[in-house]
Amino acid sequence: MSETGGEPEATARLQKLFEGHRLTPTQRRIAHCMVRRSADAPFLSSVELAELAGVSQPSVTRFAVALGFDGYPALRRHLRDVVPAAEPPAEDSYNEYQQAVQAEIDNLRHLASLLADPAPVARAGRLLAASRPLPVLGLRAATAQAAGFAYFARKVHPDVRLLDEGGTLLVDRIDAAVRAGASALLCFALPRHPREVVDALEYARGAGLTVVTVADSTFAPVARHSDVLLPAAVGTGLAFDTACAPMLLGRVLLEAMCDALPDAQARLEEFDARAAARGLFVE
Incomplete structure (x- = not known):
């Protein structure tokens, strides 16, 4: 995941989007995944988000509907409008162990x-x-x-x-x-x-x-x-x-x-x- 100067703001806007909605445990899992990947979220397909969150693709669609959108494409368009612009994530050259370390660095920066x-x-x-x-x-x-x-x-x-x-x-x-x-x-x-x-x-x-x-x-x-x-x-x-x-x-x-x-x-x-x-x- 790329680290950008706008990521804290992106995280805050995502969390605000989810506030006030009664989400199921599966939907909370999707929301949590999107917050963790706030810089990437506007660029993820429903299949990619489902894989990252460990849920089914229909669960992602139901999640978008629960937030008041017609479907996941409408939610993603909304995210691209309201979340600070970021470059789509580049293909990572790190091996899997380095990626794990980089992910923890991102978590510490977010903290x-x-x-x-x-x-x-x-x-x-x-x-x-x-x-x-x-x-x-x-x-x-x-x-x-x-x-x-x-x-x-x-x-x-x-x-x-x-x-x-x-x-x-x-x-x-x-x-x-x-x-x-x-x-x-x-x-x-x-x-x-x-x-x-x-x-x-x-x-x-x-x-x-x-x-x-x-x-x-x-x-x-x-x-x-x-x-x-x-x-x-x-x-x-x-x-x-x-x-x-x-x-x-x-x-x-x-x-x-x-x-x-x-x-x-x-x-x-x-x-x-x-x-x-x-x-x-x-x-």
Whole structure:
């Protein structure tokens, strides 16, 4: 995918086009694909878009109709009128591994453009800093993201509880956090989205928790159960998705949480002193 100066604007206009429409999960998948390929979207055929999104060609046609167009050609003409002009994607000379890296670079650039408005991340940081304890949820593909966040967050936050196992005990652990005084829950949600994550977020909100979610898209199934949703796209060019952007967004969120914790620096210095006394690291 080519990177152009107009791509953030193209992404914003695409997202605005989809707002206010009740889309099926398949249609949300198509919308998410178009947002990720915002520079290319006006040039894709219905067959190409279907292949990229992993859906059928008739699903693309129904998607266009759901947006109020006569069919996909009318939607594509509309995109060419409203999305900033970009050159059609050139044939890529990279091999498949390089293409995967380039796609992640594009995802990181897109994340950088979203962070031009720091207000959502700053708000999320304040919510997480204020929650005692702070439950952090991540299942299956998102387990590593949740565990990484929890590992570092424990250095500055007094009570972080990692929820990385599903099953019947998950709701029990959410209840325990609520009883202990939690006010917010952080969730990392990556495709394919486990049903029990969606159910857990619905339960958490019903229990009074404010849900902050790092997800691969604003169209992810967890969106309707999140109070603050922070999107970061995943790479799909390899057999298994890559998640550099969600990982980096998690670190940005950690920074925002530290900014909202007045004793964060003192806690870090205390940890460093204990680590040095124990000879914990070899540096």
